[in-house]
Amino acid sequence: MARFVQGADRGQSTLLPECLDDRVADDNPVRVIDAFVAALDLAELGFGGVEPAGTGRPSYHPAALLGLYIYGYLNRVHSSRRLEREAGRNVEVMWLLARLAPDHKTIADFRKDNGPGIKKVCARFVEACRKMGLLATASVAIDGSKFKAVNNRDKNFTRGKVERRRTQLDESVARYLAQLDNADRQEPSETLELKKTRIKERLKNLTVEMAKLAAIEKQVLASPDQQISFTDPDSRSMASSGRGSGVVGYNVQTAVDTENHLIVAHEVTTSGSNRSQLANIGRQAKAVLEADTLDVVADRGYFKGEEIVACEQSGIMVTLPKPMTSGAKASGRSGKQDFGYLPNEGVYRCPAGEKLKCYYTNDEDGSRSCATIGQTPAKPVHSNRSARRAHNAESSDGARGLERAQARLDKNPNAMRTRRETVEHPFGTLKMRMGATHFLCVTLPKVATEMALCVLGYNLTRVLNIVGMKPLLAAVRS
Structure with missing residues (x-):
């Protein structure tokens, strides 16, 4: 007789409930997260709340919230609200937090208040990888x-963007004014009056926008790099x-x-x-x-x-x-990389084989360039600019570094x-x-x-793929 597998009755009570640890396999990555966090000295890393306060409601230990975040970023769950939901429905998270269920505000505040410590945890995992011989x-x-x-492009303004926006507004104002002039020359009618009313409303809105743009421009010009973002100021x-x-x-x-x-x-x-x-x-x-x-x-x-x-x-x-940033090649001439320096003679050799004697040096942008004068029997294959800048490497440490x-x-x-x-x-x-x-x-x-x-989530995934579960678990516990 054909039949389906029957599930358990949702309302049935049980005398001996299942052990939560039985629901998490031995090769589950959540066990690595638990062992890694347990091996950390959170107080030394700068996490707050390691020691409970003497008064007030009991707080969550930072190890629980840190493990929750590592699990979330390992499994592409970054939002504090989504992590809150996972704590109430995900068996792996229930096992990791021992059935604790922090609210999203507590989760978000932990990330906000413990930034330096979280960065050090990321560095500690890289250190563990080095000790394992992976680096x-x-x-x-x-x-x-x-x-x-998070900042939208419409909420970011630069000096050039402000100027372009002002030009657009000026063009819109001119277009609407021309439409008003054209309407004034036509025979009066109810439809025409409605049209003129709409045009005047749009002109009023454009005036408000121009005033806002003027205020934004002041902020842009006052900024060190002449750029501002409203949602994320950095x-x-x-x-x-x-x-x-x-x-x-x-x-x-x-x-x-x-x-x-x-x-x-x-x-x-x-x-x-x-x-x-x-x-x-x-x-x-x-x-x-x-x-x-x-x-x-x-x-x-x-x-x-x-x-x-x-x-x-x-x-x-x-x-x-x-x-190769010179435009000489595109125009069929030689660039500065085509000039050779003869240190024994103190002169430059141009692509045509002629020697160009150096007459004086000039400091420019932190590097020194030599002005040279020379004639070649063939038609000019280089510009004076290329000759002047020929082999700055001989007089600039930075350019010599590029050569090396x-x-x-x-x-x-x-x-x-x-x-x-x-x-x-x-x-x-x-x-x-x-x-x-x-x-x-x-x-x-x-x-x-x-x-x-x-980065911690990426590295953790990468190491699990390279060495597997058991060697990594043994490494973080040692």
Whole structure:
């Protein structure tokens, strides 16, 4: 006789209820979270509320809330309200919290008030990975990516955006005034009067908008970078990789291990450019790996010579392509990279083989360039500007650093492919997990805390995939 499997009666009482621990398998990642949090000295890491207050209602221990957040970011549940619901319906969370059910305000306040401690927890897990031998290779790839903030693009204003908006408003006012003049020359009618009334209302609204725009412009001009955001005041408008597109958000820098693709170090910045970030994130990665020297591969966005020199002084060897920003090649002429310096003679050799004698030097943008005079038998293949700037590397430490970085790339032509395969995937994974609007918090300190939880969730997932459940559980308990 055909029949279906029957479930238990929902209203049936039982004398001996099932043990909650039986519902969580031995290889469930929630057991790693519980063991990892239990091994932490939360007071040393700076968490508040480790010792209960003598008066008032009993509080939640920070270990419970920290474990809840790690579980949430591991399973793509970032919202405090969603975590509150999970505590009442998810067996794994019930096991992790021992059936505690904190409300969303308590959960949200924990993340807000314990940002520095959460960042240190993320660093502690990376340290555990190093002790497990997962970061044995002192080689990282560095890159930055733009992450969206809560702030909508319509709530962000720059000086250029204000000017464009004013032009649009002026054009609208002129168009409506022309329509009024045209209506005044027509025969009066009820329909015409209604039309004129609507036009006057729109002109009134435009006047209000222009007044608001004038107030916004004052705030923009008073800002140090002439930019303001109303929802998240720390977020900034940044150019993205798509042509003609941009994003209001933050620039997240990461250093990713080239062997196991773990995020070794990260930092959230409000700078839209990567040029001044290399030395900072490189030093952080070197300190985490506890290495005497560190090999770093990056893209052209980090081509600032001073940063490369600072890295070399710290024992960090950078490999990146030297940018070719001159327009001489496009016009069929030679660029400064085509000029050779002859140190024994103190002159430059142009592409045509003629020697160009140096007559004087000029400091420009922190580097020194040489003005040269020379004639070539063939038609001109270079401009005076190219000649003047020929081989700044011989007189600029920063430019020499660029040359050395390019030389390392010439010796290892697969370095850029390694960089792309190493550092691009973690960014894609992080953004996919975070959703359409990447960050839920506002202001830089809170966003940095949220990013630390995202990185911790990514690294935890990555290690589980590499070594499995039991070795990781044994490592965090030791």
